[in-house]
Amino acid sequence: MQLNTIKPAEGAKHAKKRVGRGIGSGLGKTCGRGHKGQKSRSGGFHKVGFEGGQMPLHRRLPKRGFVSLTNARNVEVRLSEIQGLPVDEIDLLVLKQAGLVAGNALSAKVILSGEISRKVALKGVGATKGAKAAIEAAGGSVAE
Template identity: 50%
Template sequence: MKLNEIKDREGATSARKRVGRGIGSGLGKTGGRGVKGQKSRSGVAINGFEGGQMPIYRRLPKRGFVNIFAKEFAEVSLAKLQTAVDAGKLDAKTTVTAEVLKEAGVIRRVKDGVRVLSDGELKAKLSLEVAGASKAAIEKIEKAGGSIKLLNAAESAE
């Protein structure tokens, strides 16, 4: 085999669909767009347009409020922490921080910090440094012999 003989397997690649190139191509004349009208032309953007009638997204009232300053936390349950310790991903002797949890694959991204929730049981004696935790989670961690340091004391036990 030579370099000039290398090619893809049969059927591995298919030619792109060349629309509007004559009647013999089977995709000619209107090019799959149907006949006439605004949608058959180029440069059409009519999503949400209802022919001059007031569109539904403007007929319905606005509701609610979005707090643009709200913090978004990565949530971790005690059960997930225990599973990570059992699997050997987390070392119970070291201090568990957001970066440690990310490296261990317990959370995907840190966001505005980590908040520990009380789902499940914790048997390991962990030392945690997190942005927040629920009251029940703090109790369970201390009951297991661990300690927890809250970085953002204002947003913690709610």
């Protein structure tokens, strides 16, 4: 292959649409914009959801509820995942380093899924009622 023989792939390049260049082009006169109206004029377009001045649907309908932005950053960790960790003192940083929770997680909670047979100490990590009982039964502790 030589530098002077390099070509783009077949069909990768196509000519730009040239509008307003006579009826033979198929895009003469109105240039594919139809006749009159806001959309036919230069600069004449409106924002998404605009209904010609009528109160738009997204403003006509009632707004309900609240969506928490931090909710997605509160993570659940299984007891069986805690069992596999090599350290005994577990906090959010340890969980992040082990890859059990995302790096941007704000909080973590241990849930009763699987079992634990070794002594671990949770610090700054929540636990459900069942998970706390299982950890304490194995000789561990939970300090939230």
